[in-house]
Amino acid sequence: MPKPKFFAVVHTPYFRLQCAQQKLVNAEIESNRQTDLPLFGEPATIPKTGDKIPSALLNDSQIIEANPAADAAGVSIGITPSLALARAPELQLYTPVVEQENQQQEALLQLCYRYSPFIENTAPGVCTLDLRGRKDQHQEWWARELLAQWRILGFTAQIGIGPNPELAEQAAKFANPYLAVNANSQLLRSLPLESLKPSHELLDILHNWGIRTLGELVRLPREDIGVRLGLEGLALWDRATGRSTKVLHHMQPPETFREAIDLEQRLETLEPLLFLLRRSLEHLTLRVEAVYRLVAEIRLLLLLDNEDTLERSLQIPAPTRDIAVLFRVLTQYLETVQTTAPVVGFVLEVFASNPGKHQFDLFQSGLKDPNRFFNTLARLAALVGNNRVGIPEKVATHRPDSVRMQWPAFDWMDKTSTQTKSPRIGPALRRYRPPIPATVELISGRPVRIQSPAVNGKINILSGPWHSSGDWWHTNHWEIQEWDIELAQGGLYRLTLSSGSWSISGGYD
Amino acid sequence: MSSGKIIELRQVLDERFPRELPPPSSLLATGIDCLDRPLEGGLRRGSITQLVAPLPSCGSAAILHGLIESMQASSRFVALIDGKNSFEPLDTTNLLLWIRCKNVSQAIRAADLIIRDGNIVLSILDLKQNEARELRKVPATAWYRLQRVTAEFETTLLLITSYYISGSSIAALQINNPLRITDFAELSSTISQSRLIDFIYRKNHHAEPQYAQA
Numbered sequence: 001m002p003k004p005k006f007f008a009v010v011h012t013p014y015f016r017l018q019c020a021q022q023k024l025v026n027a028e029i030e031s032n033r034q035t036d037l038p039l040f041g042e043p044a045t046i047p048k049t050g051d052k053i054p055s056a057l058l059n060d061s062q063i064i065e066a067n068p069a070a071d072a073a074g075v076s077i078g079i080t081p082s083l084a085l086a087r088a089p090e091l092q093l094y095t096p097v098v099e100q101e102n103q104q105q106e107a108l109l110q111l112c113y114r115y116s117p118f119i120e121n122t123a124p125g126v127c128t129l130d131l132r133g134r135k136d137q138h139q140e141w142w143a144r145e146l147l148a149q150w151r152i153l154g155f156t157a158q159i160g161i162g163p164n165p166e167l168a169e170q171a172a173k174f175a176n177p178y179l180a181v182n183a184n185s186q187l188l189r190s191l192p193l194e195s196l197k198p199s200h201e202l203l204d205i206l207h208n209w210g211i212r213t214l215g216e217l218v219r220l221p222r223e224d225i226g227v228r229l230g231l232e233g234l235a236l237w238d239r240a241t242g243r244s245t246k247v248l249h250h251m252q253p254p255e256t257f258r259e260a261i262d263l264e265q266r267l268e269t270l271e272p273l274l275f276l277l278r279r280s281l282e283h284l285t286l287r288v289e290a291v292y293r294l295v296a297e298i299r300l301l302l303l304l305d306n307e308d309t310l311e312r313s314l315q316i317p318a319p320t321r322d323i324a325v326l327f328r329v330l331t332q333y334l335e336t337v338q339t340t341a342p343v344v345g346f347v348l349e350v351f352a353s354n355p356g357k358h359q360f361d362l363f364q365s366g367l368k369d370p371n372r373f374f375n376t377l378a379r380l381a382a383l384v385g386n387n388r389v390g391i392p393e394k395v396a397t398h399r400p401d402s403v404r405m406q407w408p409a410f411d412w413m414d415k416t417s418t419q420t421k422s423p424r425i426g427p428a429l430r431r432y433r434p435p436i437p438a439t440v441e442l443i444s445g446r447p448v449r450i451q452s453p454a455v456n457g458k459i460n461i462l463s464g465p466w467h468s469s470g471d472w473w474h475t476n477h478w479e480i481q482e483w484d485i486e487l488a489q490g491g492l493y494r495l496t497l498s499s500g501s502w503s504i505s506g507g508y509d
Numbered sequence: 510m511s512s513g514k515i516i517e518l519r520q521v522l523d524e525r526f527p528r529e530l531p532p533p534s535s536l537l538a539t540g541i542d543c544l545d546r547p548l549e550g551g552l553r554r555g556s557i558t559q560l561v562a563p564l565p566s567c568g569s570a571a572i573l574h575g576l577i578e579s580m581q582a583s584s585r586f587v588a589l590i591d592g593k594n595s596f597e598p599l600d601t602t603n604l605l606l607w608i609r610c611k612n613v614s615q616a617i618r619a620a621d622l623i624i625r626d627g628n629i630v631l632s633i634l635d636l637k638q639n640e641a642r643e644l645r646k647v648p649a650t651a652w653y654r655l656q657r658v659t660a661e662f663e664t665t666l667l668l669i670t671s672y673y674i675s676g677s678s679i680a681a682l683q684i685n686n687p688l689r690i691t692d693f694a695e696l697s698s699t700i701s702q703s704r705l706i707d708f709i710y711r712k713n714h715h716a717e718p719q720y721a722q723a
Contacts, residue, residue, distance in 0.1 A: 368628050369627065372628065376623065383619055383622070388610075394598060424698075425694070426700075428574045428697065429570065430596070430638055431597045509568065
């Protein structure tokens, strides 16, 4: 016996209008920037763009979408804005934001993909999920979870579940916010014929017959419908009874996580920008979470008022979805940025990666919090300078004090050298950087006394000279003589003669 | 009272009121015997230990290198906050984070950042080459704050200076034997292990007030 099939449809009513309202939310946040908007969590005065205020979408001097409040006030699709404003004086009019619509449609598909690998990009704001493999008893639970996630991104939607995509879509339109129906549902029977969008000719014929609801249509024998209305009539009857066999065009949502915001006002301070960035980051992270990935890189493009741009990619050492960590990386970067003009927009994109696989040795203590560590490194670099913090790496030369600072990579702990080193001989040197110039008294070419701002005295014992040279094939070739000395009053030092000048290059300690 | 008498008095008190040994987990063994022995197992976690190297050449850099090598051998991270940018790396040391500071103030701020990070097992604040007058400018509150964050983040900090800074640490040890030119023939490990190190200050961890039994 074949398993019963279930489909779910996420229906976002007046989707294009909701997208346009998203832009208003951003504009409101900008205008509130001087007030004390909290950086964390939802602001106390989140702009009101809900269903209670009549709102409509305007395109080519026509209303193309209206919310329920506008609908109740008599604002219908196709009327002119002046007529709409005459009917609802408090009506808010928006214009479509195509880029926002595309971004949010991608976001919807990514969220839905978490719940089923078989999804269809049905229409703007509508996604159909084939629920094969899911158990019935969990449907409402996950449906509400999906709606909550979509709500976080700023959208109000409904979910309908039915035995075929057609019924699920009809159920979604009437859900509040969740509705599961079967083929014999009374609700569907009461729906008007227009809900299935038949052709005008067919609709006129059925209206002339006195048929106005799906229930009235399905009470007519199928064969007679076929004889009188042909294939189109049969298809409509099948759809009304839930027997249609619509084939879903499965797709995989793109793994691009990007939000572009054009600001209404010019931002001159960091705080409102950070607030908007955090909001976008939360949205993007939610989408990344939906595909079970982690954020490995953040790319930020700031659009400036003088048409200049500022772009920066920020690597996340240990990929994560922790908003606090990601936001800290972003904040830290922005605190160091100085723009040549106010910010008028930004593009925030995150790149997802799979969770890293790091297997430490049994006795190896890895970094507890790599992201925090790299954050600290950046702070240290800001404090002492970029080339003054890192892992010391010896350069392959005999030239004294040839050391390079390496910025640690995330897997720096895995690179522990295992080669056995030959045991070192003698005390360690503390190098004077720069070397201290010294005046040296010589007898028979051997130093007997030194005088310098730091070290003075009679040389008691010495060993040397130790000659070394290099880079003879370059113009910057070098040649030095070094002596190890012990002063009469104590203290071991390294004395260097280079280009005829004496200096103390360090003290042994 | 001379410092010699104070040390003697402390020894007497230690004998009369023997201290409990801290649990092994609260100690970080350095692998350098002359350091671990007086510290009864190693550096205490969550606190600052001071190593005073009063002589210009007494082996503190040798101990520093030995410590880094020992930590590297046990795959532990070390941060060296170099107060005068005087460290001379001998090999590429993967588990060493070297912070080359210009002055004491910068070094203390860097140490604060490193300790608060909480990822590094052992931090070494090397102020041996910094001048005494520069060190004296550091307010006592700075050392106190450093102690507090070390305790809070349970990291271990070894402070190397040329003179004892009162109130900066839980224990202070001093290297007493100078290096000679004959030591150039010795192995570095022998030099670091053969330092004569004595306590000059040890905080009594069990100095909680003792109340009379009813």
